[in-house]
Amino acid sequence: MAEGTNKLFAQSEVSFHASRKDCWVVIHGKVGLQGEKRDLLCDFLGSVGQRSDLVWSGSYDLFQVYDVTKFLEDHPGGEDVLLHASATGDATEAFEEVGHSTSAISMMDSYWIGSIDGHMPPSVSNTSKSWNYDVPPNSEMQRKKGPPEPNTFLDFLLPLFVLGLAFAAWYYLTFVAKGT
Numbered sequence: 001m002a003e004g005t006n007k008l009f010a011q012s013e014v015s016f017h018a019s020r021k022d023c024w025v026v027i028h029g030k031v032g033l034q035g036e037k038r039d040l041l042c043d044f045l046g047s048v049g050q051r052s053d054l055v056w057s058g059s060y061d062l063f064q065v066y067d068v069t070k071f072l073e074d075h076p077g078g079e080d081v082l083l084h085a086s087a088t089g090d091a092t093e094a095f096e097e098v099g100h101s102t103s104a105i106s107m108m109d110s111y112w113i114g115s116i117d118g119h120m121p122p123s124v125s126n127t128s129k130s131w132n133y134d135v136p137p138n139s140e141m142q143r144k145k146g147p148p149e150p151n152t153f154l155d156f157l158l159p160l161f162v163l164g165l166a167f168a169a170w171y172y173l174t175f176v177a178k179g180t
């Protein structure tokens with residue numbers, strides 16, 4: 001169980017909560033909190049220097065963490081799917097594929113305990129799916145996106161070879177062919 005609520009968690013912390021006795025799932029989505037929980041998240045984000053006003057406008061787009069331990073037995077889809085989804089580190093796709101009803105979505109609020117602090121879930125880094133929007137503009141990953149590293153062997157030897165060929169042609173035409 002979470003010791004406190006309304007926190008920003010590291011992705012690595014979430015991976016320790018994937019058992020029947022302690023099960024968290026991570027689902028991407030905007031904060032749709034009401035009342036006290038929203039106030040607490042605003043306070044928390046403000047205290048760590050983040051833009052708490054985005055929570056009010058409903059555009060704080062993050063991976064959300066839900067503690068579903070107490071919901072495991074009651075989940076209409078069964079506890080195994082939740083446990084599996086928990087272990088993957090990112091249950092977003094699985095959750096959306098089911099097409100949960102609006103009442104299921106509104107239930108999520110009561111299990112919400114916090115958000116992921118800008119970390120990319122391990123499951124998505126192994127897939128071909130594009131998650132570029134999660135990469136901060138100045139991050140190491142973005143900087144690595146620049147022009148590809150030159151292939152030193154071809155880039156260096158090919159022009160030399162062409163130059164050599166041109167020189168040989170010039171030499172042949174100037175000295176050898178003229179002499180015959």
Ligand code: HEM
Nearest residue numbers: 025066076077081085091094095098100101104107108111
């Ligand atoms: C806090 C998170 C979740 C809540 C509150 C929740 C709630 C519910 C509810 C209320 C239903 C009944 C159908 C409906 O009203 O849509 C349901 C069904 C189901 N859920 Fe979840 N769910 C959660 C997470 C997940 C996740 C992560 C998965 C991952 C696979 C999942 C898989 C399913 C499945 C397979 C069904 C059965 C659908 C069917 O029988 O047609 N759920 N869930």
